[in-house]
Amino acid sequence: MSVVLLGYHNMGCRALDALLDEKVKVSAVFTHKDNPNENVWFDSLAELSKKNNIPVYFPEDINEEKWIQLLEEINPDLILSCYFRQMVKRPILDIPRLGAFNLHGSLLPKYRGRCPVNWQLLHGERESGVTLHYMVEKADAGDIVAQKSVEVDIKDNAVTLFKKLEDAAYEIIKTYVPMILNGTAPRISQDHSKATYFGGRRPEDGRINWEDDAFSIYNLIRAVTWPYPGAFCELEGQILYIWEADFSEKDIDGRPGQVVKKGNKVFVQTGKGSLEIIRASLSKRPSDKENLPKALFQEGIILK
Numbered sequence: 656m657s658v659v660l661l662g663y664h665n666m667g668c669r670a671l672d673a674l675l676d677e678k679v680k681v682s683a684v685f686t687h688k689d690n691p692n693e694n695v696w697f698d699s700l701a702e703l704s705k706k707n708n709i710p711v712y713f714p715e716d717i718n719e720e721k722w723i724q725l726l727e728e729i730n731p732d733l734i735l736s737c738y739f740r741q742m743v744k745r746p747i748l749d750i751p752r753l754g755a756f757n758l759h760g761s762l763l764p765k766y767r768g769r770c771p772v773n774w775q776l777l778h779g780e781r782e783s784g785v786t787l788h789y790m791v792e793k794a795d796a797g798d799i800v801a802q803k804s805v806e807v808d809i810k811d812n813a814v815t816l817f818k819k820l821e822d823a824a825y826e827i828i829k830t831y832v833p834m835i836l837n838g839t840a841p842r843i844s845q846d847h848s849k850a851t852y853f854g855g856r857r858p859e860d861g862r863i864n865w866e867d868d869a870f871s872i873y874n875l876i877r878a879v880t881w882p883y884p885g886a887f888c889e890l891e892g893q894i895l896y897i898w899e900a901d902f903s904e905k906d907i908d909g910r911p912g913q914v915v916k917k918g919n920k921v922f923v924q925t926g927k928g929s930l931e932i933i934r935a936s937l938s939k940r941p942s943d944k945e946n947l948p949k950a951l952f953q954e955g956i957i958l959k
Contacts, residue, residue: 656836657682659731659751660700661717661739667700669821670737670758673828675707679836682729683710685717687740696882718744726750733835736790737824748790753835755790758828760820762786762802764850767795772817774853776878779870781807783816785823787831789842796850799843800835803827812877858884863897865912865958869928873902888912889959890937899934912958923958 657680662670667686674681684704689695704711714722717739723746726734734755736743748755761771763786775783784804789797803823807816834840861879863872863886876886876897885896907915909924916922921932 656680656732657729658733658735658832658836659683659685659726659729660735660737661685661743662700662735662737663687663740664697664700664738665817665821666738666758666760666824668698668703669825670735670828671700671703671707671709673825674735674832677829677833679832681707681709682731683712683725685712685714685722685739688713694882714741717741718747723747723750733832734790735828735832737828742794743790745792748792756800756832756835757788757790757795757797758824759786759788759795760817760824762804763788763795763799764845764847767850767852769853769855771853772813772820773856773878773883775807776811776813776816777874779874781809783807783820785820785827787827788845794852796845796847799845800840801827801831812880813883814880861886863888863958865923866926869902869904869925869930872925872930873900876900890956893937895935895937895958897932897935899932901931901933902928903931904928910957914956914958 658674659682660667660671660674662684663686671681671684684700686700701711712722712725726747727750731751733753734747734751736755736757743755759771761775762782762784766774782804784802786802787800788795789800791797803826805819805823831840861875861884863875865872865888876899879886880898885898887894887896889895905928907922907924907929909915911924911926913924914921915924923930923932
């Protein structure tokens with residue numbers, strides 16, 4: 656029996672690791688070329704596939720006829736998608752004998768759609784997880800094979816939560832893909848009445864509104880911190896990126912956006928509560944996490 660993997664990012668790599676560890680035959684990998692305008696901080700599924708002598712393809716649109724024909728020639732028993740960035744249409748979903756499956760980074764039916772890790776942090780969720788489910792033409796709406804939950808710590812950010820989900824994805828694929836192949840996997844319908852859906856996020860969605868409460872702003876900062884585009888505001892006509900902060904429900908003196916210094920610590924008043932700004936940078940994003948500078952602002956300035 657054979658599997659075709661559609662994937663990208665660390666999730667795609669962990670999926671391939673799990674398949675290979677279970678001695679599952681991977682006939683081909685379909686992935687994406689890295690975008691030179693994107694911060695590529697994650698591992699390469701293409702390189703990992705080549706190291707394991709697996710044919711790799713880079714479709715601009717996997718639903719084109721030439722790719723459909725190739726998949727029909729490969730004739731996999733199962734198609735597995737892990738963070739593949741293209742919607743897969745019916746002609747491809749109908750090819751594998753056992754079906755097409757997707758690994759999604761939330762506990763479906765909650766947080767269907769794009770960027771589930773970022774959205775869950777933005778909303779202050781304390782539980783996350785991954786879902787292996789049947790692929791249908793509507794995104795993330797197919798029957799569930801299995802889920803694995805993880806705890807979201809109040810200090811987690813997009814990177815640390817993503818790492819937890821990578822480990823959960825590895826375990827769920829390692830356990831359940833062999834069950835799908837031998838016909839023993841469960842199949843559970845989603846409760847569509849409980850579904851929530853979120854779209855993609857743009858860099859400009861990281862703008863801070865200091866009238867919001869401190870916990871909401873804190874969640875935004877950790878949801879989009881490096882290597883994501885970052886939460887930002889304006890400081891004396893320049894863009895200020897805030898990469899790390901802590902929150903308090905206690906107010907400090909000043910109006911929303913006003914900086915107050917206590918010793919060597921920097922605080923900002925919000926609409927409710929305050930933030931300690933730990934790391935921030937002016938005008939541009941640092942090239943790597945190790946270069947995120949500590950916050951140094953003057954007393955009394957106003958962030959907008």
